[in-house]
Amino acid sequence: MSGKKKIEKLTPEQEKDLIVFRDEWLGHGLSTEPADFESAKEVITEFYQRLGQSAPEFYCLPSPKACALKAKELFNMSASQYLSETFYGQHESYWISYYLFAERIGVEYAKDDSVLLGKWATIAQTINWWTPLEKACFISDRPRLVKFDNEKRLHNETDLAVKYSDGWGTAVWHGTRIPREWILDKKSLTAKTALTWANVEQRRAACEILGWINVLEELKAKTINKDEDPEIGELLEVTIPDIGKERFLKVQCGTGRTFALPVPPTMKTALEANAWTFGIEDVKSFMKPEVRT
Amino acid sequence: MYEEIFDTRIERRGMYLRALFSEDLADLLLRTLFTGTSEMDYDAVYEQVLDDLHTT
Numbered sequence: 001m002s003g004k005k006k007i008e009k010l011t012p013e014q015e016k017d018l019i020v021f022r023d024e025w026l027g028h029g030l031s032t033e034p035a036d037f038e039s040a041k042e043v044i045t046e047f048y049q050r051l052g053q054s055a056p057e058f059y060c061l062p063s064p065k066a067c068a069l070k071a072k073e074l075f076n077m078s079a080s081q082y083l084s085e086t087f088y089g090q091h092e093s094y095w096i097s098y099y100l101f102a103e104r105i106g107v108e109y110a111k112d113d114s115v116l117l118g119k120w121a122t123i124a125q126t127i128n129w130w131t132p133l134e135k136a137c138f139i140s141d142r143p144r145l146v147k148f149d150n151e152k153r154l155h156n157e158t159d160l161a162v163k164y165s166d167g168w169g170t171a172v173w174h175g176t177r178i179p180r181e182w183i184l185d186k187k188s189l190t191a192k193t194a195l196t197w198a199n200v201e202q203r204r205a206a207c208e209i210l211g212w213i214n215v216l217e218e219l220k221a222k223t224i225n226k227d228e229d230p231e232i233g234e235l236l237e238v239t240i241p242d243i244g245k246e247r248f249l250k251v252q253c254g255t256g257r258t259f260a261l262p263v264p265p266t267m268k269t270a271l272e273a274n275a276w277t278f279g280i281e282d283v284k285s286f287m288k289p290e291v292r293t
Numbered sequence: 294m295y296e297e298i299f300d301t302r303i304e305r306r307g308m309y310l311r312a313l314f315s316e317d318l319a320d321l322l323l324r325t326l327f328t329g330t331s332e333m334d335y336d337a338v339y340e341q342v343l344d345d346l347h348t349t
Binding site: 005006007008009010018019021022025029030047048050051053064065068069072078079080082083084085086087088090091094095097098099101102107109110113116117119120131132133134146153154161162168169170172175177 | 294295297298299301302303304306308310312313314315317318321322323325326327328333334335337338339340341342343345346347
């Protein structure tokens with residue numbers, strides 16, 4: 001390896017280039033374009049040949065699940081075993097772009113290292129997950145849909161958050177993976193299911209999907225205190241299975257929509273609970289909000 | 294086959310970049326590229342494959 005001189009900082013041009021380069025590689029990582037199987041097969045065949053092997057039988061399939069199922073059918077591989085031998089294609093953009101950018105700003109790699117890095121880059125630019133076995137290689141197409149919330153967590157309220165062309169994928173609610181039917185068949189999700197679900201993160205997601213207001217109605221919430229102003233709201237108490245008593249503020253926003261917010265069980269009045277939602281503990285200093293959206 | 298192919302990755306061939314950059318630059322590149330291009334949370338997909346095949 002040559003070119004060991006330490007690089008202290010980027011030039012202004014390199015700083016600009018870094019952002020463009022990052023966006024370009026993020027684009028590869030999140031691409032939902034159909035895979036370019038042929039380009040990937042060529043590179044993977046070269047890997048096999050480097051190792052003294054002939055080209056494997058390729059199985060190019062629509063999703064990682066389809067690949068894992070095929071491997072199970074052909075080689076009786078368990079899912080864990082299959083996944084332990086899987087590379088992530090486009091989802092390896094992070095380390096590939098890091099090394100490529102270093103080369104771009106002057107780090108010199110041995111020629112063979114540079115060539116191999118280029119091959120890994122081609123794979124990341126063309127396919128989703130791939131699994132090289134002795135005589136067979138499984139390659140998944142890229143997903144057709146990847147959706148995030150505004151905090152860049154996987155999230156989709158109306159469909160799977162990651163969906164492949166065979167319809168397979170995963171449902172995710174603000175970064176929490178949830179049963180697909182909660183999104184695809186919303187009627188299957190009831191307040192009882194939501195409130196007794198073992199996984200707490202998924203339980204929170206379920207209540208948000210249903211809307212706390214609907215959950216409270218189903219649980220026949222008891223009124224603790226009701227303010228005459230609907231924008232201050234009504235303090236409710238419910239008994240949640242396995243958890244116990246919880247309190248919620250049912251309140252109308254400035255646009256007339258009614259919703260419910262969990263509040264601490266120590267809240268005694270709707271006004272106190274409303275103030276708490278604004279981070280105000282001293283209810284005497286709390287002025288009624290003019291608009292809540 | 295997996296292990297042999299894994300060994301063609303540049304860091305497995307002894308190329309580690311951090312020593313070639315100042316600490317600030319190394320942090321900037323790691324944050325911008327290494328973290329910045331890993332937004333896709335594929336753990337969810339991984340776990341879904343495991344779940345689905347265990348119930349198939």
